Structures are given as structure tokens and as C-alpha cells.
Amino acid sequence: MSLWRLTVREILHRRTGFLLGVAAVVLSVLCFTGSVALLGRFDADTEEQVGRMAAETARLLKAHEDKMRRTTKGLGFNIHIFPESQDLAEVYAKGYGSETMPQEYATKLADSEIVTVNHLLPRLTKMVEWGERGRTVLLFGVSGQVPIAFRGANKKKPIMGPVAPGEIVLGHELHQGEGLAVGDKVMFNGREFEVSKTHRQRGTVDDITVWISLEAAQEMLGQPGRINSILALECNCESVDRLGEIRGELGAILPGVKIIEVQGKALARAEVRNEAKALRAREQAEFERGREAVRATRAAMIGVLVPLVALLSMAWIAYLTFVNVGQRAREIGTLRAIGVGSGKVFGTFLMRAALMGLAGASAALLIALAAGFGDALSAAVWAALIGGVILLASAAAWVPALLAAGKDPATVLRHD
């Protein structure tokens, strides 16, 4: 006869009490597992939602950013590169400088691995008389943007396209005033051009500007191979000293230049981009905060509910074991009288409670698997949980088991 046999036979004999204990364990374990599964599902669902939201936000903001980029790009170039000898007072007075530098500077920049500026546009500009029409115009010789070599296929779309040789682009005041339209032939200081484009009114010096190819302008102004500035657009680099960085990078490639930044345009562009980015971050953070708050509330509820159910189950197991000890008083007295030690009496009650825990946790595992949330816990956690439940059930039966072990057989049998 072994303690195991005695315990199992007793369990089979008093099934109801044992099953009531098992039911409490099942309830506790399912409560815990269900809670973990619910939290896990909440995490997965909201994670997916966050992903969807992030993707949608990214898509919308990218579209927004592209739109804003195009809009701000339309504001024009905001970096002007001049020869070092250029007097900036003249630039601010006239809008352009009279000093020139080699056209190759633009190529040199484009061939470098420059990152702080985009859209390099060499130009030769001078206020001239349009002899045939008796007007003072700003002559703008432009070759089209020089592609930055290392950016390869990712090179930016040009802000300003080239003007082909033999073609002329006219500002609003000029084509309106002279009654010229696209396709018209027009003489400009002894050369014939075809109007390829006319601009609408901009309210700037562009309204009295004539754009022709750089080469034609150089010939017309007697400055072959020379330009008087390179226009560029700065990158939207988040930086403490943006202009300092641009100067540093350009200065290393072109030592003999000076650089000015058109602040209003630069700031507008950077702020729009950064605002878009911040908006995206704020929306994301707000959702994350809401999600964390809901999760914390649920976790707090579970943090109260699960221990409460576990405690009630332990109390129930303790009560059932007390009842069992009472039912078995005579048996305990008899066994103690025939020499069975108190340790074994204690052991049989503890073993009974441990089996209650094992049966309950195993049944809960099967139920959880059948209900489809058993996989909320890994096999290792399940094993630890079952082990923990066995220990807790045994702990719950500890006091009544001690009471049973401490029963005096003479007293029990005398009062029998």
C-alpha cells in the first residue's frame, strides 16, 4: 500500500469534493490564460492598427510633402553662388552681379558628391537695352540645370528647364507689351529668336526678363564660357547651422566663391517639410498614448482580477480540504493508531491538493486549446503555470493538512 494508492482511492471515493476543487483551479487558470490572450489580442490588433495607420499617414503625408515640396520649390532657388570678387551691394541693388566666373564651376560642383544643395543652374545675367523694341530688359542666359552626377537616376526634377538655342522666353510685361505669343519670330539685338514660352505676371523682375540659351547670352554679352552666378536649392537638411554647412561644403569644392541664402524661401521650405513630419509624429504619438492608456487600464483590471480569482480558488481549496479532513477524522485516527506517521497523513492531503491543481491546470490547458486561446502561452509558460498551480494548491491545503497530521489518534478514537 502506497500513499499514492491511498490518495487516488480516496479521490475516486469522494469525487465531488475533488471535482469542486478542480473546477476552481480550472476557473483560475482560464481566467489567467484568457486575460493574457485578451491582452495579446489587443496588442496584436492595435499593433496592426498602428501599422495601418502609420502606412496611411505616411502615404498621406508623403503626398502632402510632395505637394508642399512642389509648391515651395516653385518659390525658386534660394542659394546664390557668386564669384568671390562680387560686391554684394551691387547684387542687392541690381538683383544680379557683374563679376563673372568660369562656367565649369557648375560642372565641377555637379561632378562632386555635394549633398547640401540641389538643382544647380549656371546663369549669365545683365540688364540690357532691347534695341529693336526700345526697352530695358533683364537678359537671362540659362543652360538648364546641370545634373548632379553621383545622384544618378535619382536626380531631382529640374526647377527650370533649358532654353534651346534660337528660342526665347519672355516675361509678362514684354510679351504683353509687344503683343508677342509663342511661335512668333522676334529680333533681339540683331539676332532672330522664336518665342518658345511666355510667362504670366509674377510681379517681380521676371516680368521684364528675357531668357535665352546661356551660350547665346555669353556671345551677346561678349563673355564666352563665363557666368556670373550659379543658382541652387538647398536640401531640407535638419541642421543647426544650415548655411554654414553649405558654405563649408561648397567652399571645399569651389574655393573662390561667396554664397548667399535667400532666407524667406529657405525657411518656408524647411518649415513646411518639418511641420509635415512633426504632424505625422504627433498623430502617431497620440494614437500610441491612447493605446497605452487602454492597455494599462486592461492590465490593471487583470492585475486585480487574476490574483483575486486565484486567492478565492485557494481559499476554496483550503475549505474543501478542511471538509475533507473532517470527513476523514476517523480514518486518520485509525491510520495513526496503526502506526502511520503524521508526515504521511500530512502528505496524503498535500498530494490530494497537488493532484487537484494538476488536474485543474491540465483541464484548463485542454479547454484553452479547444477554445483557441491556448497558444497565448508558450509551452514553457504552460509548464511553469501548471507547476505554479500545483504549488499554490498544495499551499492552500497546507493548514488543513497540518491539522490532520496533528490529530491525536487517542482523542479521535475515544470520541468516535
Next chain:
Amino acid sequence: MTEPVVRASGLTKRYRGGGGEVGALDGAGLEVAGGEFVAVCGPSGCGKSTLLSVLGGLLRPDGGELDIGGTDPYALAAGARARFRAENVGFVFQDAHLVPYLDVFDNVMAPTLAMRVQGAAGRARELLETFGLGDRRAHVPSALSAGEQQRAALARALLASPGLVLADEPTGNLDRGNAERVLGHLADCAAGGAAVVMVTHDEGAMEAAGRRVTMDSGRITDEQ
């Protein structure tokens, strides 16, 4: 006459309860040799059952001396005393006190929970055959008659071949036929060399014992 298995002298025991102290043993003394079958009789409350509990190592006396087979069980620690009981003392109670969820065979084997008994299963089967329960070994106690239950309890008491068998009113709930059968087995047990001490009110039971001891007010007052 062989050496006494039980040597008790001057045993005293008082119970303390809500109504004050009640004397149960007042200088009781008894010697029982191996092979003796002693009936202890006397009026209710005279201390018979208390004497049996003290002799069996279940109830520590307030005073007096006790020697069971050369050992004072109350000089042993609780665990050792339990083991001592398992090895040396067989108990038979008025009610059989069988474990209700174990079958007859497992009930007879119950002492093996306390100690290893060489050839226990064979000995249990042999005892069940001897006591006419060979065909009842797989039955639970509730399926047995009172006489069968008491014989099963006697078989349990004898499994470890104890030197001392203590029986408290073993025939109290039995009809004449079953009582005679149980008494016969107890006598056989004494004939086998064990010291048997039986508390009884039953005249027939007293006659079956070889020696009669009468108690009154916690003392042995007469011996025949």
C-alpha cells in the same frame, strides 16, 4: 509462562475538560505474557479503554511505568513511537474502523503505509483465507457484514505479526456466531505467541479469554 510482553505499573491518567479533571487511571498495573489472552472488564467509565490506549502507546499516562517488549514507548519521539506501534502493536476496535474507500485487501495492507512488512501481500492473502474472507478481498467495507468487517480489521491488526494485540470491545457489535468466530481468532493469535488484551463487557468474550482482569475506578481490582 514466557516473559511478560507488557509490564505496566502505577499508571495514572486524568482527563482535563470543561467540567474539571476526571480520573481515568489511578495506579493501574498489569503484566501480560506472550501467549496470554487477557480480558479486561469492569463498569463503563472505569478506565478500560484508557488503559488500552496507554498500553498501545497512543495515550501518554500522567504517571506510572510501562514496558512493552523491553521498550517504554513514551520514551520515544512521536515518529519513533508511531513506528513502534506499527511494528509491535495490533489494534482492533469496537467498530472495525476500516478505511471506507479501500477494498478489504488494501485495508489489511494498510500497516504497510507505516512500515515495510516482508511478504505483506502473501501474508494478507493468508490472513484473509484464514478469516474466511478470501472471496471478499476485492470488496469495499460497506459491502461486508459487521462480522466480516471485524475479521478484516483483525487481519489488518495481525499483518505485521505484532507481539501485542489490543482489542477494544471487538465483539460489541457482533451477533453470537460472529463474536465467537472473532474470539476464536484472537485466541488463536494468543496461541501463536502474542499477548492479547481485550476490553469487553461480554460475558462470553470473558470466558473465551484465559485470564480475566476486573477494573474499577481506574484500578485493577480483581484477577482470575
